[in-house]
Amino acid sequence: MxxxxxxxxxxxxxxxxxxxxxxxxxxxxxxxxxxxxxxxxxxxxxxxxxxxxxxxxxxxxxxxLQEPIITEGNPGILEVVSVKPGLGVFLNLGISKDVLLSKDDLGEDESLWPLVGAKLFVELRVKTKITARLIPYHELRVIVGNLNIGDEVEGFIQEIGKIGYFVMTDEGNVILVKRSNLRGTHRFGDRITVKITYETPNGYEGNLSGFKEVLRVDDSKMIMDYLIQNGGEMPLTADTGSEEVTRVFGLSRKAFKRALGLLYKERKIEFKDNKTYLVKNHE
The missing domain is CATH 2.40.50.140 (Nucleic acid-binding proteins)
Structure with a gap:
């Protein structure tokens, strides 16, 4: 042997x-x-x-005789203990020697690399040295049936792909958050809270918790800035067509109406003669 x-x-x-x-x-x-x-x-x-x-x-x-957190053939979650630009990140294996997760797994954009303290699901690779390998989404075991639509769960970003982020919970669930449901960027290993929106045979889909509320606030600020820069008025209202809304703000009509509704509720705007006006005490 x-x-x-x-x-x-x-x-x-x-x-x-x-x-x-x-x-x-x-x-x-x-x-x-x-x-x-x-x-x-x-x-x-x-x-x-x-x-x-x-x-x-x-x-x-x-x-x-120190017990490692994972062994070859038995993957698990390891924590980042140091970041080495141009090389990758080192993970705590539970023994005196840390294990390298190479930039080949993380990509060239170092702004997306995990920070110290982040955790990732990896396996060990053994050749002339021991390294870690980030396990991609399509190799993860799909677990469904234990979460409900509307549940809010916490997890870490395991994979960043063209379609979006794959978030893994500590219980092993994998949740896809599509890029269309994101605002801003996150790193590998970032812990985020996700609200479950769909269950599919391939896993769950979700939005960032509070996603619509965050978008509504961001979009309303953009509208306020536009009003201030244009003398406190604009020829757009909740009835304006989607093409014009997209041309001016780059928003969908639904998002535009949602942001207008927030501003109106806060009494920052008013509507008159098919125009939107900034309420004077908010100028």
Missing amino acids: ALKVGRINELQVVRKTDIAYLLKNKDNEEVFLHVNESNHRILTPGSYVDAFLYYDAKGRLAAT
């Missing part, structure tokens, strides 16, 4: 040196366990230990 890097191995203690224990498997393949990696245990020759095998900072095969 060959030594399995990235996994837990049952190994026998052969002897102790000044700085390390020598361990071996049933095929007499040997590996060193530094005393600092013994998890404060005193090991005796002939005893057996469960050791995780990894490559140290010098690329040498090494063992540790």
Whole structure:
């Protein structure tokens, strides 16, 4: 049985040196366990230990009795502990050596990379060293049936795609938030609250919690700025056609009416002669 890097191995203690224990498997393949990696245990020759095998900072095969958070073949959620521009981010594996999640997984736009403290669902890749791999949406196990339409759940952004963000909850649900339902940008690993809007065989879809309210406030501010810059009036109202609304504000007619409704409710505008006027005390 060959030594399995990235996994837990049952190994026998052969002897102790000044700085390390020598361990071996049933095929007499040997590996060193530094005393600092013994998890404060005193090991005796002939005893057996469960050791995780990894490559140290010098690329040498090494063992540790610290328990890793994930192993090869058993993916899980790891936390970002440092960001290295041009290289990627390092994740806490639960042992003395952190694991790299490469820029190849995160993309060239470093403004979208996760910040320290963010969490991502990854697996280990073992070649000449151990690295992490961000698991894409299409490889995630779909879980449905445990959330209801209208539920608000918290999760982290696992994937940023052309269609939108794939948000993963701590329970393993995956929720698609389409770009049409976004305002602003987020990073990998950002924690956001999502309101469930649909359930499909491929998972859930949702909006950012408070999405319509946020949009309404943003859009109403844009209308206020326009009124102030144009002498406190504009030849558009809730009855204006969608083409004209889109031409002036880049909004749908529905969004425009929603923003006007907020301003009217707050008594910041009034309507007269097919025009919208800024109420004087808000000029």
